[in-house]
Amino acid sequence: MTEQADNVTMSGGGLYSLATIGAKHVIDNTLPRVLSALDNCTQTGSASALTFSDMGCADGGTSLDLWRGVIEHLRNKKSYAGDIQIVYADQPNNDFSALAKITHGLTQFKTYLDEFDRVYILQSGASFYIPVLPACTLDLGFSATAMHWLRGKPVDITGHVHMVGATGDEQQAFEKQARRDWTEILLHRARELKPGGQLVLANFCRDDEGRYLGGTTGVNMFDTFNDIWQHFVDDKVITEKEYQSMTLPQYYNTVEEFCAPFQDANSAVSKAGLQMESIETAVVACPFAEDFKTHKDAKQFAEKYVPTIRSWNESTWFAALSTKRSLAERRDIIENYYETYQSRVEAQPTEHRMDYVHAYMTISRRAE
Amino acid sequence: MTEQADNVTMSGGGLYSLATIGAKHVIDNTLPRVLSALDNCTQTGSASALTFSDMGCADGGTSLDLWRGVIEHLRNKKSYAGDIQIVYADQPNNDFSALAKITHGLTQFKTYLDEFDRVYILQSGASFYIPVLPACTLDLGFSATAMHWLRGKPVDITGHVHMVGATGDEQQAFEKQARRDWTEILLHRARELKPGGQLVLANFCRDDEGRYLGGTTGVNMFDTFNDIWQHFVDDKVITEKEYQSMTLPQYYNTVEEFCAPFQDANSAVSKAGLQMESIETAVVACPFAEDFKTHKDAKQFAEKYVPTIRSWNESTWFAALSTKRSLAERRDIIENYYETYQSRVEAQPTEHRMDYVHAYMTISRRAE
Numbered sequence: 001m002t003e004q005a006d007n008v009t010m011s012g013g014g015l016y017s018l019a020t021i022g023a024k025h026v027i028d029n030t031l032p033r034v035l036s037a038l039d040n041c042t043q044t045g046s047a048s049a050l051t052f053s054d055m056g057c058a059d060g061g062t063s064l065d066l067w068r069g070v071i072e073h074l075r076n077k078k079s080y081a082g083d084i085q086i087v088y089a090d091q092p093n094n095d096f097s098a099l100a101k102i103t104h105g106l107t108q109f110k111t112y113l114d115e116f117d118r119v120y121i122l123q124s125g126a127s128f129y130i131p132v133l134p135a136c137t138l139d140l141g142f143s144a145t146a147m148h149w150l151r152g153k154p155v156d157i158t159g160h161v162h163m164v165g166a167t168g169d170e171q172q173a174f175e176k177q178a179r180r181d182w183t184e185i186l187l188h189r190a191r192e193l194k195p196g197g198q199l200v201l202a203n204f205c206r207d208d209e210g211r212y213l214g215g216t217t218g219v220n221m222f223d224t225f226n227d228i229w230q231h232f233v234d235d236k237v238i239t240e241k242e243y244q245s246m247t248l249p250q251y252y253n254t255v256e257e258f259c260a261p262f263q264d265a266n267s268a269v270s271k272a273g274l275q276m277e278s279i280e281t282a283v284v285a286c287p288f289a290e291d292f293k294t295h296k297d298a299k300q301f302a303e304k305y306v307p308t309i310r311s312w313n314e315s316t317w318f319a320a321l322s323t324k325r326s327l328a329e330r331r332d333i334i335e336n337y338y339e340t341y342q343s344r345v346e347a348q349p350t351e352h353r354m355d356y357v358h359a360y361m362t363i364s365r366r367a368e
Numbered sequence: 369m370t371e372q373a374d375n376v377t378m379s380g381g382g383l384y385s386l387a388t389i390g391a392k393h394v395i396d397n398t399l400p401r402v403l404s405a406l407d408n409c410t411q412t413g414s415a416s417a418l419t420f421s422d423m424g425c426a427d428g429g430t431s432l433d434l435w436r437g438v439i440e441h442l443r444n445k446k447s448y449a450g451d452i453q454i455v456y457a458d459q460p461n462n463d464f465s466a467l468a469k470i471t472h473g474l475t476q477f478k479t480y481l482d483e484f485d486r487v488y489i490l491q492s493g494a495s496f497y498i499p500v501l502p503a504c505t506l507d508l509g510f511s512a513t514a515m516h517w518l519r520g521k522p523v524d525i526t527g528h529v530h531m532v533g534a535t536g537d538e539q540q541a542f543e544k545q546a547r548r549d550w551t552e553i554l555l556h557r558a559r560e561l562k563p564g565g566q567l568v569l570a571n572f573c574r575d576d577e578g579r580y581l582g583g584t585t586g587v588n589m590f591d592t593f594n595d596i597w598q599h600f601v602d603d604k605v606i607t608e609k610e611y612q613s614m615t616l617p618q619y620y621n622t623v624e625e626f627c628a629p630f631q632d633a634n635s636a637v638s639k640a641g642l643q644m645e646s647i648e649t650a651v652v653a654c655p656f657a658e659d660f661k662t663h664k665d666a667k668q669f670a671e672k673y674v675p676t677i678r679s680w681n682e683s684t685w686f687a688a689l690s691t692k693r694s695l696a697e698r699r700d701i702i703e704n705y706y707e708t709y710q711s712r713v714e715a716q717p718t719e720h721r722m723d724y725v726h727a728y729m730t731i732s733r734r735a736e
Contacts, residue, residue, distance in 0.1 A: 049502035083502030087490065092472035096464035100493040104460035120502055122455065123491035125468040134417035134451030134488055 022287045022308075024062040026356050027144045029282065030202050031069045034142065037198035037277075037362050038070065039078075041139055049083035049120070050074070050139045053192075055128045056146025057088040059098040061109045063144070068112035071119060085120045089132045092125035099123060128185050133192040141189050144202040145358070150174075150181050153249040161229065161246045162222040164212060178251035183261055183269055186363070190272035196367035198277075205359035206252045207281040213252070216283065218351040225313065228340050237333060238321065245320040248313060255279055258359055272365075279361040289353035302345035305352060306338055314338075390655045390676075392430040394724050395512045397650065398570050399437045402510065405566035405645075405730050406438065407446075409507055417451035417488070418442070418507045421560075423496045424514025425456040427466040429477045431512070436480035439487060453488045457500045460493035467491060496553050501560040509557055512570040513726070518542075518549050521617040529597065529614045530590040532580060546619035551629055551637055554731070558640035564735035566645075573727035574620045575649040581620070584651065586719040593681065596708050605701060606689065613688040616681060623647055626727055640733075647729040657721035670713035673720060674706055682706075 052070070054063055067086055074080040088099055098107075103121050105111040113119060126132040128143065129151055154177040157166045163174040189199055206212045214221025229246055232238045261269035262276040288308070292301040314334060321330040345352045420438070422431055435454055442448040456467055466475075471489050473479040481487060494500040496511065497519050522545040525534045531542040557567055574580045582589025597614055600606045629637035630644040656676070660669040682702060689698045713720045 049505065085502055092468045092474055094465075094468070096468045096491060097462075098465075100460045100462065100464045100491070104493045106460055118499075118502070120499065121493060123464060123468070123493075125472045125489060125491075131486075131488065134453055134486070137417065 020062050022284060022354070022356055023145050024065070025287070026202050026284050026358055027063050027066050029284065030142070030144065030200055030360060031066055033360055033362060034066065034070060034140070034200045035073050037200050037364075038073065038140055040364065041194075041196050041198045049085045050080070051085045051087065051133070051137055053087045053089055053124075053132055053138055053141045055089045055132065055141060055143035056149075057090050057094075057099065059095055060088050060103045061107075063142075064103070064109055064111060066142075068115070071112055071116050075116060081118070083118045083120065084116075085122060087122045087124050087133060089124040089126050089128070091127045094125070096123050096125070128188065129181070131188050131192055135191050136194050138189075138192045139194055139197050141193065141197070141199045142201070143199075145204060145356070147182075147185060147201065148204040148250045148252055150177055150249045150251055151184075153177075153247045156244050156247045158244070159226075160222070161226045162248045163251050164206070164215060164220075164222050165226060174251055175257075178253060178257070179260070181251075182253065182258070183267075186261065186269045186274055187272055189363075190269070190274050190365055193365040195273070195365055197365045199274075199363040200361070201363070202358045202360050203258070204250075204252050205258070205281055205357060206254050207283075207357050207359075208255065211283065211355070212357045214354045216353065216355040216357065218353050219348070221309070221352070221354055224341065224344065224352070228337060228344075229317075231340075232333070232337070237336065242320050242322055246317055248316050252357075253359070255281060255359055258361060262363075274363055274365055277362040277364050279359055281357065281359050284356040284358070286353035286355045289355075292349055298346045298349040301349050301352075302342045305345055305354070306342045309341070309354065310338055388430050388676075390652060390722070390724055391513050392433070393655070394570050394652050394726055395431050395434050397652065398510070398512065398568055398728060399434055401728055401730060402434065402438060402508070402568045403441050405568050405732075406441065406508055408732065409562075409564050409566045417453045418448070419453040419455065419501070419505055421455045421457055421492075421500055421506055421509045423457045423500065423509060423511035424517075425458050425462075425467065427463055428456050428471045429475075431510075432471070432477055432479060434510075436483070439480055439484050443484060449486070451486045451488065452484075453490060455490045455492055455501060457492040457494050457496070459495045462493070464491050464493070496556065497549070499556050499560055503559050504562050506557075506560045507562055507565050509561065509565070509567045510569070511567075513572060513724070515550075515553060515569065516572040516618045516620055518545055518617045518619055519552075521545075521615045524612050524615045526612070527594075528590070529594045530616045531619050532574070532583060532588075532590050533594060542619055543625075546621060546625070547628070549619075550621065550626070551635075554629065554637045554642055555640055557731075558637070558642050558733055561733040563641070563733055565733045567642075567731040568729070569731070570726045570728050571626070572618075572620050573626070573649055573725060574622050575651075575725050575727075576623065579651065579723070580725045582722045584721065584723040584725065586721050587716070589677070589720070589722055592709065592712065592720070596705060596712075597685075599708075600701070600705070605704065610688050610690055614685055616684050620725075621727070623649060623727055626729060630731075642731055642733055645730040645732050647727055649725065649727050652724040652726070654721035654723045657723075660717055666714045666717040669717050669720075670710045673713055673722070674710045677709070677722065678706055 057063065071084060101107050102109045103111055103113060105114055113121060124132050128147060154173040155170050157170050160166060166174055204213050229243050233240055233243045258279060259276055261267045264270060288301060288305040317337065318330060318334055321333060425431065439452060469475050470477045471479055471481060473482055481489060492500050496515060522541040523538050525538050528534060534542055572581050597611050601608055601611045626647060627644055629635045632638060656669060656673040685705065686698060686702055689701060
């Protein structure tokens with residue numbers, strides 16, 4: 001079930017920021033899977049529009065090439081001339097203004113919208129924990145690198161900041177929450193999919209070799225997160241109480257966990273008509289670490305590597321700091337944290353890397 | 369065809385800014401018309417979702433009550449329990465982040481989304497000059513105070529800044545552009561409406577008494593715009609060339625002009641199956657001027673009145689200023705302009721008012 005994706009090489013064009021190139025390559029990797037799913041679901045003879053969703057889309061820049069590939073396939077290979085609707089969904093506090101500008105070609109990103117007729121872009125402020133679309137209206141749902149975010153953390157983890165470092169009851173609490181959340185995500189999709197519709201998901205996972213994001217070779221990324229904060233406690237920069245609430249609301253399912261609801265014929269997911277068509281895991285090499293092999297500049301690597309991590313975990317750390325501290329003080333602690341992190345990367349550049357470990361899966365709703 | 373709407377009184381709650389209360393009351397006035405149109409188009413027995421659009425929605429705050437009223441009507445009066453989709457559409461550089469926050473209840477505005485199940489909010493970055501939705505998917509399209517914006521100005525108007533002050537060839541160029549644009553708006557809607565679907569539009573107009581926005585009683589608002597800029601030319605604050613390019617890309621149709629494409633059975637609009645069901649004009653009194661009658665504070669009136677005008681015309685004036693001037697200089701000229709305006713209002717408060725003059729119309733696509 002495991003395959004090693006080609007190492008990511010950096011594009012010279014500079015159109016995509018270094019911070020998103022890894023996520024973009026994960027999405028690009030899904031294209032053959034999406035096209036294959038599409039061939040199994042598209043009602044190309046039908047008069048009604050084909051409807052796709054891109055759940056957890058953020059600003060939409062990383063998936064433009066995927067959707068271009070999908071539309072090209074439909075127009076050129078499948079001779080589908082009908083209407084195509086792409087619904088970009090994310091939480092209501094997502095940057096929808098940036099999303100509209102990017103998908104409509106008002107930025108440096110190249111959109112597909114000008115290249116094809118009868119393509120309609122819509123935005124939805126619905127997270128994947130609620131319905132995005134009306135019943136039986138979705139042909140193909142897509143999501144990449146988003147569904148590891150739980151609805152919330154069930155418990156604060158003692159002595160660590162992420163479920164990969166949780167044990168005992170705490171680990172079980174996360175496991176239970178993740179099971180419920182995964183079921184909920186699937187049931188909402190089962191309702192909105194047309195019969196015969198498909199889901200293609202690229203979700204962070206723990207693979208059969210126990211690998212996960214930032215936990216492949218070298219020092220463990222989440223242990224580094226944790227270790228720096230523990231040192232901050234020791235040095236009385238933050239309190240023990242603040243440290244304890246630093247728990248990321250994430251879960252990385254194993255392939256078994258992703259498959260579990262489908263293997264029980266009596267589960268709500270099976271009864272809703274969903275079936276797992278295929279699942280495989282793959283590792284996309286950390287683009288920053290790969291780039292370092294060429295430029296060999298430890299400082300440059302550290303300066304580019306740490307901001308991409310910061311983009312997704314800063315808000316959790318910041319929220320854990322006591323509001324009794326002034327805003328300036330909290331900001332100083334956060335700056336101090338990432339500076340410390342950067343020093344560690346610079347001192348041992350070959351030890352740090354955030355390889356992307358994903359489960360790529362296709363799920364279908366049975367045709368009626 | 370003309371009726372005088374009740375004078376608008378200011379709400380004490382302060383939830384809606386003074387700047388939008390007038391536009392909101394225009395929308396609130398459309399509710400009976402929208403419900404009536406809805407009763408003629410809804411396939412309440414059908415399994416598929418009802419789909420509505422709100423074209424030129426801006427941040428969505430002013431139409432929340434309208435859509436609440438529509439959903440209440442469907443759920444309570446029509447016993448419709450099915451899915452309802454509301455598509456908010458505006459240009460791609462609209463503030464879609466604010467729209468998502470407002471419609472999802474993350475601001476002070478009260479959303480309807482929490483009150484009803486099976487309601488789906490979508491956003492579209494399509495202007496009404498392009499298709500918003502796939503063919504035959506729209507049940508009811510709505511737009512208020514938006515379709516007076518032309519795709520562009522056909523010509524710069526000599527000696528004035530708005531088509532209400534244009535004459536001769538220039539007036540005809542605007543008339544022609546407006547005729548083409550109105551046809552284009554309608555043809556896109558004809559395609560996306562389901563057979564039997566409806567449009568309810570509240571568009572700025574020139575009514576049978578020759579009244580229009582800011583051109584009812586007192587001094588003419590557009591003449592004031594123009595007069596101040598002409599003084600700025602005389603005083604060498606701006607150049608004649610800059611003044612000449614200060615032309616607002618707007619057109620206020622008469623009822624006859626709105627109706628024209630429907631009265632010719634061979635027009636593209638008629639052939640597309642659209643028919644004008646009803647049209648009437650109404651005036652919503654300027655909320656600022658009405659408020660002044662109570663508080664009688666000329667300074668307060670001027671300070672609240674001018675910003676609402678500024679919100680929709682500043683960008684046109686600014687774009688007309690030469691880029692040879694520094695940004696700071698251009699900003700100073702604009703500040704100077706609105707300060708001058710404010711002084712005029714303060715000096716003659718009873719002479720200034722921006723009454724809203726709209727044509728309210730219902731258009732249907734013939735059932736097949």
